[in-house]
Amino acid sequence: MTQTYFPARTVSSPSPLQTSYEPSTSTPDGEKQQSLAEDAQGLFLLQRESLLDAMDRTKALLGDLRKFSKESWVVKYPQLREHQQEEQPEGSSTSTKTARRMSARRCLSFADDPSFQTDVVVSTPRKGLSRSITLSTITDETAEPSEDEDEDRLVTESEAHDFRVFRLDLKLGPHGSTSPSSLVSQLEKASIANLVDDRISASLTHIDKLRQRVEDKSSKVLVTGDLNAGKSTFVNALLRKEIMPVDQQPCTTAFCEVHDAAENHGIEELHILKEGVPYDVYDESTFTRAPVSSLEDFVSENENVQQMLKVYLADGRPSNESLLNNGAVDISLIDAPGLNRDSIKTTAVFARQEEIDVVVFVVSAENHFTLSAKEFLTTASNEKAYLFIVVNKYDQIRDKAKCRRLILDQIKQLSPRTFEDAEDLVHFVDSSAALHQDGTESFDNLEKDLRSFVLVKRSKSKLAPASTYLCHILSDIDLLAGANSIVAKMDGERAQAELERTKPVLEVMKKGRETLEDTLGSIEEAEANRVRLRTKDILHDALERIGQGKLGVDEKKVALRMPSYDGLLSLWNYACDVRRTLLASMDLAVKLAEEEARVATTNSVKDIAQLEDKILPEGVERSRRVFMPEAMFSTRASQKAGRRASQHGHGAVVAGGSQGLGIGLAHQPDLLETTFLDIFDARHHVIERFSDHESSSEEEAALTAISVASVGLGALTMVGGQTVGIRGLVESIYHVSHVLSNDTVRKWAVPIIAVVGLGTTAYFIWDLPNSVPRNVGRRIKTSLMKEHPELKEASFVELHAGRVSRETRKVLRLAGYDLNQRFRAAVEEKSREVKNAEETERKAKAAVAFFDSVHEKTGEVREKAQLVSA
Numbered sequence: 001m002t003q004t005y006f007p008a009r010t011v012s013s014p015s016p017l018q019t020s021y022e023p024s025t026s027t028p029d030g031e032k033q034q035s036l037a038e039d040a041q042g043l044f045l046l047q048r049e050s051l052l053d054a055m056d057r058t059k060a061l062l063g064d065l066r067k068f069s070k071e072s073w074v075v076k077y078p079q080l081r082e083h084q085q086e087e088q089p090e091g092s093s094t095s096t097k098t099a100r101r102m103s104a105r106r107c108l109s110f111a112d113d114p115s116f117q118t119d120v121v122v123s124t125p126r127k128g129l130s131r132s133i134t135l136s137t138i139t140d141e142t143a144e145p146s147e148d149e150d151e152d153r154l155v156t157e158s159e160a161h162d163f164r165v166f167r168l169d170l171k172l173g174p175h176g177s178t179s180p181s182s183l184v185s186q187l188e189k190a191s192i193a194n195l196v197d198d199r200i201s202a203s204l205t206h207i208d209k210l211r212q213r214v215e216d217k218s219s220k221v222l223v224t225g226d227l228n229a230g231k232s233t234f235v236n237a238l239l240r241k242e243i244m245p246v247d248q249q250p251c252t253t254a255f256c257e258v259h260d261a262a263e264n265h266g267i268e269e270l271h272i273l274k275e276g277v278p279y280d281v282y283d284e285s286t287f288t289r290a291p292v293s294s295l296e297d298f299v300s301e302n303e304n305v306q307q308m309l310k311v312y313l314a315d316g317r318p319s320n321e322s323l324l325n326n327g328a329v330d331i332s333l334i335d336a337p338g339l340n341r342d343s344i345k346t347t348a349v350f351a352r353q354e355e356i357d358v359v360v361f362v363v364s365a366e367n368h369f370t371l372s373a374k375e376f377l378t379t380a381s382n383e384k385a386y387l388f389i390v391v392n393k394y395d396q397i398r399d400k401a402k403c404r405r406l407i408l409d410q411i412k413q414l415s416p417r418t419f420e421d422a423e424d425l426v427h428f429v430d431s432s433a434a435l436h437q438d439g440t441e442s443f444d445n446l447e448k449d450l451r452s453f454v455l456v457k458r459s460k461s462k463l464a465p466a467s468t469y470l471c472h473i474l475s476d477i478d479l480l481a482g483a484n485s486i487v488a489k490m491d492g493e494r495a496q497a498e499l500e501r502t503k504p505v506l507e508v509m510k511k512g513r514e515t516l517e518d519t520l521g522s523i524e525e526a527e528a529n530r531v532r533l534r535t536k537d538i539l540h541d542a543l544e545r546i547g548q549g550k551l552g553v554d555e556k557k558v559a560l561r562m563p564s565y566d567g568l569l570s571l572w573n574y575a576c577d578v579r580r581t582l583l584a585s586m587d588l589a590v591k592l593a594e595e596e597a598r599v600a601t602t603n604s605v606k607d608i609a610q611l612e613d614k615i616l617p618e619g620v621e622r623s624r625r626v627f628m629p630e631a632m633f634s635t636r637a638s639q640k641a642g643r644r645a646s647q648h649g650h651g652a653v654v655a656g657g658s659q660g661l662g663i664g665l666a667h668q669p670d671l672l673e674t675t676f677l678d679i680f681d682a683r684h685h686v687i688e689r690f691s692d693h694e695s696s697s698e699e700e701a702a703l704t705a706i707s708v709a710s711v712g713l714g715a716l717t718m719v720g721g722q723t724v725g726i727r728g729l730v731e732s733i734y735h736v737s738h739v740l741s742n743d744t745v746r747k748w749a750v751p752i753i754a755v756v757g758l759g760t761t762a763y764f765i766w767d768l769p770n771s772v773p774r775n776v777g778r779r780i781k782t783s784l785m786k787e788h789p790e791l792k793e794a795s796f797v798e799l800h801a802g803r804v805s806r807e808t809r810k811v812l813r814l815a816g817y818d819l820n821q822r823f824r825a826a827v828e829e830k831s832r833e834v835k836n837a838e839e840t841e842r843k844a845k846a847a848v849a850f851f852d853s854v855h856e857k858t859g860e861v862r863e864k865a866q867l868v869s870a
């Protein structure tokens with residue numbers, strides 16, 4: 001539908017927004033026209049207030065977005081791509097609707113997050129508003145727009161695509177690819193956020209400029225055109241005064257802005273602006289004064305085409321006729337230099353400036369549009385959409401209809417929208433005649449239309465650019481917020497799912513922490529005790545056996561055998577061999593105890609490993625430590641321990657098992673030392689037979705003096721065949737001496753004693769293969785049972801039981817410690833996961849709330865901004 005900025009020449013029932021002004025052709029009454037202009041002004045002010053409010057709120061939204069992006073959530077930059085449309089069967093009744101739905105679907109991804117991709121439906125939440133995003137997946141049919149809403153809600157193809165103001169040129173990948181992965185490889189996430197931030201900054205600055213423009217109550221009309229087209233004559237005709245210098249040759253070389261003298265305290269004068277200094281009518285330092293009469297000098301002889309001049313003129317005509325003194329708006333007319341190669345660029349830039357509301361293009365009817373004119377018009381119509389075209393010197397044309405047709409054809413090409421409103425926007429006049437005859441009918445019409453365009457439709461010409469910009473940026477904010485809200489929701493859902501999974505696990509783990517420590521403690525304690533007792537048993541048993549002259553370990557279990565007795569001549573060597581063998585067997589007993597401890601420890605380590613499997617959650621790396629039982633009681637470790645012990649004066653501890661301590665009993669010189677007592681230990685017999693089995697080491701030491709000499713007495717007691725104790729021995733001696741005092745007895749006594757002595761000696765010699773191991777074993781046992789002088793109380797058995805159980809405890813403690821550490825680390829890791837998920841959930845919730853509120857606000861602000869949009 002053609003949209004006009006002008007009221008129809010014959011209006012039947014105007015719309016509310018159009019009631020403000022009727023052109024004078026339909027309302028000839030001057031007063032009514034004036035009142036309508038005032039109404040238009042009132043409406044304009046209302047709309048301006050609404051737009052200014054929308055601007056403030058948009059700025060606040062942008063500020064909030066920027067702050068939120070910096071402090072709480074790095075706003076991601078969404079990209080919407082066409083969704084692959086599924087093939088529809090031909091003739092399907094629903095194909096049109098489905099196709100329409102499909103066309104509303106887009107693939108949403110993020111330049112700064114290639115892992116994210118989802119399908120969305122791009123739709124408008126309320127009729128009349130532009131774009132917003134609702135999440136939908138292909139399977140989620142409920143998220144599709146309902147059939148009733150289809151027509152209203154789906155946005156156009158162009159709207160559904162991308163940003164307008166925030167659009168970033170991210171074609172950085174190979175061949176200008178915008179695929180997220182190629183982008184991220186070249187752009188840091190932060191860089192994209194920074195680019196968005198830059199855009200926000202630029203938008204804030206632009207809104208400020210637009211705001212200035214909206215707040216500026218004046219309206220500027222730029223008059224430009226080809227060289228010598230009659231621009232100055234046209235401006236003079238509008239002013240009904242010959243102000244601008246007119247010449248047949250090109251003469252205007254400066255931008256000359258004509259204002260109502262009322263803006264300069266009613267004084268008519270010329271202000272020559274200083275270059276690079278912002279002009280202020282109330283600040284003399286920003287300009288140089290000159291009389292209006294000298295204007296020609298400045299305009300004609302000035303070689304600087306960018307020179308700006310301000311002319312203040314008093315227009316004596318009534319306000320309903322005058323453009324300058326219109327009673328509603330401060331209007332200024334800018335007479336620009338004629339377009340040529342040098343000035344076209346300057347004028348085009350000038351025409352683009354925000355403060356230019358209307359561009360009046362003067363073209364000579366004689367020349368039509370030159371190349372420069374076409375170039376300028378194409379650029380200017382892109383910027384302003386509507387141009388006011390004055391075809392001047394029309395009086396000179398003979399075939400006026402042909403001229404009109406040709407010029408309109410050209411306008412159609414150059415500015416289609418101007419052509420659509422040609423009746424109002426294109427005027428064929430004779431400015432020269434209008435100036436000299438104080439107006440002509442065609443010029444009067446032109447004036448009315450120009451007043452209408454500048455005054456009445458000012459809300460379009462002045463406010464529309466700001467409104468359009470606001471709508472675009474609000475739409476972009478909405479897209480940004482909508483897309484980020486989707487990500488935040490998904491992040492939140494993911495975090496929630498993560499929490500549901502991890503939180504209970506953490507709770508269980510926390511509760512299990514104490515139990516684990518207790519369990520590990522009891523495993524260690526129980527096993528160490530068990531090993532200690534078992535070692536003690538083995539060694540006690542071994543000592544018992546050795547004490548009886550047997551090997552410390554069962555002969556079936558080891559390859560060790562008692563040495564053979566080779567007769568009296570090798571008795572000493574036999575005793576030495578027996579001692580060495582018994583000591584070696586004791587070493588083997590220690591080794592056996594260690595072996596049992598190894599097996600027991602291995603089992604407990606397995607128990608701990610099973611506990612680890614049970615207690616550590618999945619995904620937590622299991623201990624890579626491999627337990628090597630053979631490393632227990634290792635020589636190296638024991639040597640180290642031995643060194644440590646010797647440093648502390650406990651060197652005797654090394655008198656342990658050959659395996660465990662490096663130096664076995666069978667290699668210890670002090671223990672290997674064979675004495676005479678190993679062979680004939682009569683005192684033992686004496687003590688054993690005559691004591692009350694309360695022998696002590698002291699007693700034994702006291703009786704060491706009794707040696708071979710006591711053999712006879714020993715033999716006596718043995719003949720007696722019974723244990724009588726010390727008292728019995730004394731009594732026996734008494735009896736013997738008593739008997740010997742009898743002659744008869746004395747006579748038989750010597751041979752009897754000699755026989756008995758010989759018999760006893762023979763018995764001893766005969767019994768040597770048995771008595772030597774017994775003696776040696778007993779002596780070894782006694783020395784090993786002895787409390788260790790340096791360790792005060794620990795005996796050989798205690799020392800080894802302690803050492804073996806300590807080793808077991810050490811291994812189990814290490815395994816337990818390892819598991820404990822691993823468990824503790826797992827709890828900490830899980831706590832971190834929970835904390836992170838909670839943090840993500842919290843942030844995501846806050847982000848969803850924030851983006852939803854932004855979405856809500858953009859809707860409201862857009863309604864305000866759209867009041868005046870085209």
Ligand SMILES: Nc1nc2c(ncn2[C@@H]2O[C@H](COP(=O)(O)OP(=O)(O)OP(=O)(O)O)[C@@H](O)[C@H]2O)c(=O)[nH]1
Pocket residue numbers: 226227228229230231232233234245246247248249250251252336337338339392393394395396429430431432433
């Ligand atoms: N016949 C006739 N002559 C006109 C008309 N308008 C301007 N002229 C004449 O055209 C010549 C140029 O007019 P100017 O107003 O100086 O033209 P301009 O476009 O301002 O010139 P520059 O600013 O120097 O480019 C003058 O001699 C005017 O008298 C018109 O409508 N009819």
